[in-house]
Amino acid sequence: MTSTANLSPLEQIQHAELDCSQTIREAQIDAEERKKAARQHAAKLKDDARVLGRQQGQQDYHAAIELAHQEAQTIIEQAHQRVEQLAQHRDALIGTMIDQIVAFIQGGDES
Numbered sequence: 001m002t003s004t005a006n007l008s009p010l011e012q013i014q015h016a017e018l019d020c021s022q023t024i025r026e027a028q029i030d031a032e033e034r035k036k037a038a039r040q041h042a043a044k045l046k047d048d049a050r051v052l053g054r055q056q057g058q059q060d061y062h063a064a065i066e067l068a069h070q071e072a073q074t075i076i077e078q079a080h081q082r083v084e085q086l087a088q089h090r091d092a093l094i095g096t097m098i099d100q101i102v103a104f105i106q107g108g109d110e111s
Helices: 009-110
Strands: none
Touching: none
């Protein structure tokens, strides 16, 4: 860098303008690089959010399927229990009916 003391006022102004222009160009380049980096970072964040959202959606879907499966198993178990109860009731009722028929037949034979 040249000393500005030996320069005329016009040359000093031109030198200052040159320095300012250089500083502005460097700032513009830096701003463009920062803007590019920010866009890349934003794109990565969006991609990460999309992936995370997809993963969360799949986890929620699988959890809902598992819950539905557990509820279905509970309903099936309750249905099996009810069928067993009805079968026991049926067997008891048939036994009672057979006893009544036998009693009726035996009572009819005695008359």
